[in-house]
Amino acid sequence: MLNELEGIQLGPIFLSFQILSIALSVVVAYFTFAYCVKRDFPQIKSEILDKFQTSLVIFLITYKITPLFFEPSLIFSPSKLLIYSGGPFAFQISALVSLSYILYHHISNKWSLKIVDHFAVASFAYFIVSNLVLKTYGSASFYEFGWIHNDIVFHPLNLYYVILFSLFLCSSIILLKQQKNGVLAILLLLSFFFIEAILAPFTV
Amino acid sequence: MILRRMIILINIIVISTFVWMGQKQHILVGEGDSPTLPLVGYQAPDFSLETFDGEVLSFYDDLLGEPVFINFWASWCPPCRAEMPAMVDVAHLYENEINFIGINVATQDGKNQAVQFIEEYQVPYPNLIDENATVSRNYQVPPIPTTIVIDQEGTVVFRKVGGMTKSEMIAAVKEGLEGKE
Numbered sequence: 001m002l003n004e005l006e007g008i009q010l011g012p013i014f015l016s017f018q019i020l021s022i023a024l025s026v027v028v029a030y031f032t033f034a035y036c037v038k039r040d041f042p043q044i045k046s047e048i049l050d051k052f053q054t055s056l057v058i059f060l061i062t063y064k065i066t067p068l069f070f071e072p073s074l075i076f077s078p079s080k081l082l083i084y085s086g087g088p089f090a091f092q093i094s095a096l097v098s099l100s101y102i103l104y105h106h107i108s109n110k111w112s113l114k115i116v117d118h119f120a121v122a123s124f125a126y127f128i129v130s131n132l133v134l135k136t137y138g139s140a141s142f143y144e145f146g147w148i149h150n151d152i153v154f155h156p157l158n159l160y161y162v163i164l165f166s167l168f169l170c171s172s173i174i175l176l177k178q179q180k181n182g183v184l185a186i187l188l189l190l191s192f193f194f195i196e197a198i199l200a201p202f203t204v
Numbered sequence: 205m206i207l208r209r210m211i212i213l214i215n216i217i218v219i220s221t222f223v224w225m226g227q228k229q230h231i232l233v234g235e236g237d238s239p240t241l242p243l244v245g246y247q248a249p250d251f252s253l254e255t256f257d258g259e260v261l262s263f264y265d266d267l268l269g270e271p272v273f274i275n276f277w278a279s280w281c282p283p284c285r286a287e288m289p290a291m292v293d294v295a296h297l298y299e300n301e302i303n304f305i306g307i308n309v310a311t312q313d314g315k316n317q318a319v320q321f322i323e324e325y326q327v328p329y330p331n332l333i334d335e336n337a338t339v340s341r342n343y344q345v346p347p348i349p350t351t352i353v354i355d356q357e358g359t360v361v362f363r364k365v366g367g368m369t370k371s372e373m374i375a376a377v378k379e380g381l382e383g384k385e
């Protein structure tokens with residue numbers, strides 16, 4: 001597993017493992033979503049996937065230009081805009097904008113709630129892959145297993161997440177096969193908060 | 205039916221295990237100190253380096269007890285140059301509330317260029333020379349600029365790789381002043 005602070009130096013560009021893990025997880029989540037959509041909605045699959053691809057691009061662009069919202073004067077120094085990205089609330093703002101776009105199309109095209117279920121499954125796939133790729137240190141552990149740094153054993157938090165996300169995802173899919181559309185998404189959302197609560201003692 | 209029961213049983217076992225481990229963890233947290241790791245939420249590693257004026261500054265001896273804003277930089281790096289005017293402004297703005305420290309990653313820089321950089325931007329805070337990049341390695345800073353904010357307890361509360369805008373720096377300073385929640 002990779003350390004989030006390390007990366008690959010490609011000439012002047014430093015590609016951190018964190019970015020690589022996010023990219024890989026997004027790709028896996030997208031293909032998971034695409035597979036489910038193609039299986040259940042073959043007639044409108046390209047329309048749905050197009051909108052999701054666009055929302056991803058909207059997310060990236062919004063994230064990149066967020067510094068401009070807080071410091072409009074940056075518009076006069078475009079070279080600095082190339083350097084800056086993110087910042088306070090950047091993730092939240094970008095997620096809000098891109099989810100609003102998807103929500104608008106979901107409502108206006110009267111898409112089935114099953115798509116929300118597929119989106120929830122894809123989100124869990126994202127969490128599983130990102131935690132599988134990237135090492136996350138938890139609090140100091142009294143067990144002998146875990147991530148070791150300077151002779152201190154830390155809880156392997158990412159592995160805990162992988163176990164719980166995988167377990168809850170598989171359980172929900174198998175147990176909720178015959179349920180109404182949207183129930184899976186609600187259960188996975190609740191599972192997410194439940195997992196966070198269970199693992200809270202191991203975080204710093 | 206058997207599969208469903210098996211799944212429910214596995215869920216119960218796994219959740220119970222994590223809850224039990226969590227209970228035991230609570231006991232340990234009460235006993236031990238926070239471990240050292242250059243990541244948000246952990247105790248910041250110690251360092252002792254010489255400034256460009258020849259004065260030695262040690263994190264645990266001289267800086268611990270007050271919030272610290274550390275910026276790793278090199279004179280040739282474009283994002284370091286881009287963010288420096290804003291950093292100087294923010295350093296002036298919060299000079300009585302937080303200690304600003306610059307750490308020049310000297311293995312990637314020349315001393316003359318670094319001095320020129322400090323003079324060019326009139327950097328008001330102490331800048332340390334990381335001659336052998338030991339502090340950079342301890343703080344796991346391969347890319348520059350990297351900014352780390354540490355609260356008065358010595359806990360890392362903010363970490364960012366790459367250039368920062370003024371509003372981002374102010375938000376980071378505020379995190380340092382508020383400390384670990």
